Amino acid sequence: MNTASTTVPATITLGAALGPWECIVVGAGPAGAATSLRLARGGVRVLLVDRGFMPRGKVCGCCLSPAALGELAQLALPGFRAGAVVPLRLDTLALSYGGSTARVAFRGGGVLSRETLDAGIVEAAVAAGVDWLPGVDVVSVKTRDGEPVSVTMRSAADGTVATIGATRCVLATGLADRVRGATEEHAIEARRGPGTPGKRCLIGVGTALPADCVDLPPGELRMTVGRRGYCGLVRLEDGRIDVAAAIDRAALREGGGATQALLAVLGRTSIAVGPRLAEALRAARFTATPPLTRRSPPSSEGGRILRVGDAAAYVEPFTGEGIGWALAGARIAANTILEGAGVASVGEAYAGAHRRHFVAPHARCRRVTSWLQSPALVSAAVASARIAPGIAARIVPLVTGAGGRGGRP
Numbered sequence: 001m002n003t004a005s006t007t008v009p010a011t012i013t014l015g016a017a018l019g020p021w022e023c024i025v026v027g028a029g030p031a032g033a034a035t036s037l038r039l040a041r042g043g044v045r046v047l048l049v050d051r052g053f054m055p056r057g058k059v060c061g062c063c064l065s066p067a068a069l070g071e072l073a074q075l076a077l078p079g080f081r082a083g084a085v086v087p088l089r090l091d092t093l094a095l096s097y098g099g100s101t102a103r104v105a106f107r108g109g110g111v112l113s114r115e116t117l118d119a120g121i122v123e124a125a126v127a128a129g130v131d132w133l134p135g136v137d138v139v140s141v142k143t144r145d146g147e148p149v150s151v152t153m154r155s156a157a158d159g160t161v162a163t164i165g166a167t168r169c170v171l172a173t174g175l176a177d178r179v180r181g182a183t184e185e186h187a188i189e190a191r192r193g194p195g196t197p198g199k200r201c202l203i204g205v206g207t208a209l210p211a212d213c214v215d216l217p218p219g220e221l222r223m224t225v226g227r228r229g230y231c232g233l234v235r236l237e238d239g240r241i242d243v244a245a246a247i248d249r250a251a252l253r254e255g256g257g258a259t260q261a262l263l264a265v266l267g268r269t270s271i272a273v274g275p276r277l278a279e280a281l282r283a284a285r286f287t288a289t290p291p292l293t294r295r296s297p298p299s300s301e302g303g304r305i306l307r308v309g310d311a312a313a314y315v316e317p318f319t320g321e322g323i324g325w326a327l328a329g330a331r332i333a334a335n336t337i338l339e340g341a342g343v344a345s346v347g348e349a350y351a352g353a354h355r356r357h358f359v360a361p362h363a364r365c366r367r368v369t370s371w372l373q374s375p376a377l378v379s380a381a382v383a384s385a386r387i388a389p390g391i392a393a394r395i396v397p398l399v400t401g402a403g404g405r406g407g408r409p
């Protein structure tokens with residue numbers, strides 16, 4: 001498996017990719033790569049396209065929930081099976097608010113950089129027969145009256161544009177999804193919440209810092225909650241420190257950028273931001289995401305276009321479930337496609353299964369993130385966890401969905 005240093009080579013060029021394909025999957029994050037892997041293992045001819053290359057970083061806390069680890073085990077990635085890649089064990093949650101920190105034991109989670117994880121799933125997909133086309137931006141996906149899908153893409157290298165046909169298209173384009181289809185404007189970009197005046201709108205911000213910028217033991221997630229957002233620090237398998245934060249858009253603007261906004265969130269914690277961490281944050285290059293909440297129809301155009309992962313729905317990252325949700329969505333989409341006889345029934349079946357699986361965990365996550373907006377509640381939670389860390393350790397899985405109530409398997 002890729003260990004974040006070698007590029008996963010393309011298996012096809014844009015000029016040679018002219019279909020028709022049974023399925024074109026757009027986006028090679030966990031949702032898209034796992035969907036294509038499962039489809040290929042089921043005998044489907046798949047083209048997997050991404051505007052980027054693998055490995056690549058992504059704004060993410062890099063924590064794998066127990067559900068994510070379960071989905072990864074089901075995928076039986078060669079590198080995991082061979083023991084070449086072993087996620088670090090996540091065993092402690094240090095939760096800070098307003099100068100106070102509680103340390104709580106955390107069971108069943110892992111940590112793995114997105115470079116290693118995402119590239120590893122793409123490599124497994126290629127090994128299963130998926131054609132991999134990186135460096136290509138999909139600009140539109142169109143279909144009419146139940147006809148096959150036309151996917152128009154542009155090469156980042158030379159600007160070549162090609163339109164390729166497929167029976168079906170899976171959009172796994174994440175939060176930054178800007179793909180549009182002429183017949184389904186209503187289905188695209190139907191985001192919830194962000195931009196509404198007076199409403200909180202969080203943006204994801206992330207970077208990776210040098211290993212020696214902070215004393216943070218492997219296996220500890222240091223999560224700081226502030227009034228304008230929250231930030232997680234964790235040590236990756238290669239020693240680097242992953243920084244991922246969800247910060248109010250207004251705070252980013254007012255604070256003069258990511259570093260100041262992050263220091264404002266972290267500065268209130270009792271785990272002091274030492275000079276090395278502050279210096280590393282000032283020197284860092286940050287990546288930002290679009291607003292963190294979205295919901296789009298999982299299926300449109302009678303099931304010719306399916307959406308998986310963040311592209312279908314995303315709540316907020318605090319509970320660290322996005323990767324597990326993306327992998328579960330991939331499983332549900334691939335199984336529905338493989339089992340579905342007719343295009344129309346695939347769309348309905350997938351939308352229904354998506355709803356059944358995700359409505360409850362998304363609602364739980366929304367509840368948790370609304371609690372975060374109450375300083376009294378967060379402060380009381382941290383104080384209680386300090387007094388009774390054993391009880392807190394039993395409650396944490398219920399809050400984060402790690403207690404088995406996060407949705408149907």
Ligand SMILES: Cc1cc2nc3c(=O)[nH]c(=O)nc-3n(C[C@H](O)[C@H](O)[C@H](O)COP(=O)(O)OP(=O)(O)OC[C@H]3O[C@@H](n4cnc5c(N)ncnc54)[C@H](O)[C@@H]3O)c2cc1C
Pocket residue numbers: 026027028029030031032049050051052058059060061062063064065068136137138139172173174175176177178179204205206244245246289292308309310311314317320321322323324326
């Ligand atoms: C601050 C923050 C912290 C987080 N922490 C955690 C955590 O600790 N644990 C966890 O489980 N989850 C976490 N998440 C959530 C997690 O990162 C996402 O849920 C997960 O990456 C979703 O996977 P995906 O495959 O749907 O999308 P992505 O991983 O975003 O992949 C989408 C891919 O689509 C490609 N793409 C997009 N548009 C196009 C196009 N037009 N043409 C071609 N390619 C395209 C992109 O290049 C990208 O590679 C966090 C998120 C944020 C913002």
